[in-house]
Amino acid sequence: MRPANSYTLYWMGVTFLLFPILILLGIYMRTVQAGGLAGTVTWFYPMMTLHGVGMVGVWYVAAMACAADILGRYTEPSPAVRGLALGGTLVGVLLLLACVFLGKFAGGWYFLYPLPFKGEWPAWSAVAFLLSLTVLGATWLVWTLDLLRAIAKKYTLTQALGWHYLAGRDEPAIPPSIMIITVSLIAGVAALAAGVIVLVLFYQELFTGAASDALMVKNLTFFFGHTLVNLAMYLGVAAAYEVLPQYAGRPWKANKIVAISWNTVLLIVLFAYFHHLYMDFVQPGTLQYIGQIASYASAIPAAVVTIFGALLLVYRARMRWNLASLLFFLGLIGWAVGGMGAVIDSTISANVRLHNTLWVPAHFHTYMLAGLVFLVFAYFYHCSQEAAAEPERAGRQKLVSVLMVAGAYGFFLMFYLSGAYSVPRRFATYPAELAHGGAFSAIAAVFATVFLVGFLLYLAETGSRWYKAMQTAS
Amino acid sequence: MGIRLLIGACAVILSLAAQGAAPGVSVQESRLIDRAVPDIPLQLADGRSVQISELWRDRPLLVTFFYRRCSGVCIPFLEWVRNATREAGGIGGDYRVLALSFDDADTASDVAAQAAALGLRDSPHWFFAVANREALARITGALDFWHRYDPARRQYEHNALIVGIEDGRVMRALVASGVEGGRMRELVWELRGSFIPFYAVPGQTALSCFTFDAVSGETRLDWGMLLLMLPALLALAAAVGIFALGSRRNRGGMKTIAPGGAWITSHR
Numbered sequence: 047m048r049p050a051n052s053y054t055l056y057w058m059g060v061t062f063l064l065f066p067i068l069i070l071l072g073i074y075m076r077t078v079q080a081g082g083l084a085g086t087v088t089w090f091y092p093m094m095t096l097h098g099v100g101m102v103g104v105w106y107v108a109a110m111a112c113a114a115d116i117l118g119r120y121t122e123p124s125p126a127v128r129g130l131a132l133g134g135t136l137v138g139v140l141l142l143l144a145c146v147f148l149g150k151f152a153g154g155w156y157f158l159y160p161l162p163f164k165g166e167w168p169a170w171s172a173v174a175f176l177l178s179l180t181v182l183g184a185t186w187l188v189w190t191l192d193l194l195r196a197i198a199k200k201y202t203l204t205q206a207l208g209w210h211y212l213a214g215r216d217e218p219a220i221p222p223s224i225m226i227i228t229v230s231l232i233a234g235v236a237a238l239a240a241g242v243i244v245l246v247l248f249y250q251e252l253f254t255g256a257a258s259d260a261l262m263v264k265n266l267t268f269f270f271g272h273t274l275v276n277l278a279m280y281l282g283v284a285a286a287y288e289v290l291p292q293y294a295g296r297p298w299k300a301n302k303i304v305a306i307s308w309n310t311v312l313l314i315v316l317f318a319y320f321h322h323l324y325m326d327f328v329q330p331g332t333l334q335y336i337g338q339i340a341s342y343a344s345a346i347p348a349a350v351v352t353i354f355g356a357l358l359l360v361y362r363a364r365m366r367w368n369l370a371s372l373l374f375f376l377g378l379i380g381w382a383v384g385g386m387g388a389v390i391d392s393t394i395s396a397n398v399r400l401h402n403t404l405w406v407p408a409h410f411h412t413y414m415l416a417g418l419v420f421l422v423f424a425y426f427y428h429c430s431q432e433a434a435a436e437p438e439r440a441g442r443q444k445l446v447s448v449l450m451v452a453g454a455y456g457f458f459l460m461f462y463l464s465g466a467y468s469v470p471r472r473f474a475t476y477p478a479e480l481a482h483g484g485a486f487s488a489i490a491a492v493f494a495t496v497f498l499v500g501f502l503l504y505l506a507e508t509g510s511r512w513y514k515a516m517q518t519a520s
Numbered sequence: 521m522g523i524r525l526l527i528g529a530c531a532v533i534l535s536l537a538a539q540g541a542a543p544g545v546s547v548q549e550s551r552l553i554d555r556a557v558p559d560i561p562l563q564l565a566d567g568r569s570v571q572i573s574e575l576w577r578d579r580p581l582l583v584t585f586f587y588r589r590c591s592g593v594c595i596p597f598l599e600w601v602r603n604a605t606r607e608a609g610g611i612g613g614d615y616r617v618l619a620l621s622f623d624d625a626d627t628a629s630d631v632a633a634q635a636a637a638l639g640l641r642d643s644p645h646w647f648f649a650v651a652n653r654e655a656l657a658r659i660t661g662a663l664d665f666w667h668r669y670d671p672a673r674r675q676y677e678h679n680a681l682i683v684g685i686e687d688g689r690v691m692r693a694l695v696a697s698g699v700e701g702g703r704m705r706e707l708v709w710e711l712r713g714s715f716i717p718f719y720a721v722p723g724q725t726a727l728s729c730f731t732f733d734a735v736s737g738e739t740r741l742d743w744g745m746l747l748l749m750l751p752a753l754l755a756l757a758a759a760v761g762i763f764a765l766g767s768r769r770n771r772g773g774m775k776t777i778a779p780g781g782a783w784i785t786s787h788r
């Protein structure tokens with residue numbers, strides 16, 4: 047028995063509430079793209095916006111909640127800030143719901159400048175959207191800074207980043223999760239700061255009418271958006287480093303290689319977002335090359351070291367397989383598979399074909415849904431099971447995993463195929479030339495429903511434990 | 521608190537940079553990019569008949585419009601184009617120039633006289649030409665070249681336009697109200713085979729990402745791109761600051777779990 051932290055449990059509640067709604071929006075989109083529900087097509091883009099911002103936001107906070115929970119094992123994140131994070135996120139979500147449902151705001155999840163000012167929606171809904179992002183961004187920035195403060199209470203910066211491993215010393219031993227979380231949080235400060243600057247530029251135009259350079263705002267927007275999503279993934283990976291050893295019965299220690307790979311991430315991750323601007327012919331060429339190199343360097347070393355480390359950990363170990371360890375493992379695989387799709391897409395010569403096709407949603411859904419979501423689900427299940435200590439039924443847990451994996455990968459496959467056959471992303475309905483896009487969508491909707499069923503079973507498994515954990519929470 | 525400081529800092533940077541903003545490229549110009557130019561028949565100053573496509577067949581063609589009896593901007597403008605191309609270099613080897621009269625009353629000998637007046641009659645790289653009414657309507661229509669005859673003054677009201685054409689498509693255009701030396705040089709750089717990035721910006725922008733130095737032909741990063749460094753610097757400062765503060769408080773006396781050993785305590 048190990049009582050669970052009540053904030054972690056609240057975050058689990060929020061995630062379990064919002065995720066199925068956002069999945070339904072996803073299934074709705076694929077249905078419209080398959081030609082169904084034709085009367086509702088004007089809702090496609092508002093729902094796409096809600097789905098995108100909602101999913102990115104939910105999984106970012108869920109990953110942050112895991113990070114905060116892990117840090118709680120070593121040091122003390124401030125309870126007040128944890129409360130603020132929860133409250134601020136809820137306010138942001140309410141504003142978002144208002145602008146999308148009442149104002150039909152549909153600027154897409156990265157609200158590319160100057161689109162929010164140019165759409166068919168009322169001006170107030172664009173303002174509500176910007177306010178929502180402002181509240182979320184400010185809250186998350188405070189949260190990030192507090193978690194860094196908590197780490198700083200116990201470790202020096204060089205310890206937390208594992209620089210002594212680089213110098214060849216093994217003492218003091220730093221948990222790899224701390225190293226990864228530190229790297230991610232520092233990158234997170236940069237991402238959120240970029241978001242703040244973007245919002246300042248938007249407000250400036252709103253209040254003074256002074257326009258901004260669209261290229262610059264696009265750069266800043268992806269600095270914010272890409273980096274945030276990227277490091278949410280890394281926080282999920284940190285959870286795997288932290289918990290998987292418990293199931294393998296042996297430690298997963300930091301060493302020089304681990305330290306090198308994650309410090310590379312810190313050095314490089316802020317430059318990877320340039321790959322979102324490959325098609326912007328005015329972007330200076332040097333930055334495009336930096337983008338390709340940084341995309342590789344921020345993904346490949348960390349992923350290879352992690353996957354290799356995980357395999358070594360499990361190899362010939364007396365592994366205890368349950369829903370948590372299974373999902374951790376599947377999550378790392380999903381990260382690798384999606385990462386492969388991402389590396390292909392971040393290669394300039396391939397991006398020429400794949401840019402803004404459904405290949406893009408294909409790869410990021412792979413590492414988000416089959417990567418981050420699985421890792422966070424693993425951690426959530428792990429925490430509630432540790433607190434509830436209920437008997438586990440292996441058959442049912444396998445069924446949950448099989449349904450989620452089959453549903454997810456079937457759904458991804460349709461995205462990948464569509465992308466390879468030049469179906470563009472963000473088309474509510476497909477013209478006759480792209481009729482194959484509609485057929486892929488119909489199949490994808492079925493697979494997504496299978497995933498949803500798997501998720502509901504997962505919820506049944508975890509929910510009862512979560513409820514029990516609530517009674518004993520600290 | 522931190523955020524307010526940040527916003528304050530950004531506002532200062534923005535207002536500083538706003539003062540140095542450069543004039544934008546007009547939307548009218550960027551709309552012309554990649555337009556197909558109709559292949560019209562021309563009569564050159566020496567009396568030869570050619571298709572315009574023969575002039576752009578093996579190298580880009582710079583096209584500008586004028587008419588002989590203009591008492592306004594045409595003649596000074598042609599002089600300016602002549603001087604600008606001389607300064608920027610590359611004419612002949614890299615591109616040719618066509619000065620096309622848009623007044624169908626002009627004859628080949630009229631434009632020949634104009635070429636002579638500009639000292640360009642013997643230049644093998646300059647072509648002065650006239651075209652029939654229907655051909656003129658097609659090309660001026662395709663290039664959005666605005667002109668209107670005013671019978672009272674017996675003059676045309678018109679724009680001044682310079683268009684770079686490669687393989688029958690517009691690669692770059694300058695509408696004269698915005699023409700200054702630097703932009704003309706950019707156009708010539710393009711004609712000579714370099715890619716000079718530019719894009720239309722609605723109104724004035726506070727910060728731009730890069731500037732093009734027309735004399736050296738280099739694209740240089742501007743303050744807008746430097747603003748991209750700011751988040752990284754802030755993150756660095758935040759990390760160093762927070763950890764510096766943390767080290768002043770007593771460290772390590774909090775939880776008893778040895779780092780790296782957490783898995784043991786919770787592993788059953």
Ligand code: HEM
Nearest residue numbers: 069072073075076098101102154155414415471472473494
């Ligand atoms: C079963 C679950 C899911 C389904 C059925 C689903 C479905 C979809 C669909 C159909 C689109 C629109 C694709 C297009 O035509 O452009 C989309 C976009 C998107 N999805 Fe999901 N998705 C799911 C899970 C997720 C998750 C877990 C995330 C996590 C981050 C996510 C983030 C996004 C984002 C950011 C967009 C882009 C929105 C935009 O283009 O502005 N989705 N999703």
Ligand SMILES: [Cu+2]
Nearest residue numbers: 590592593594
């Ligand atoms: Cu004139």
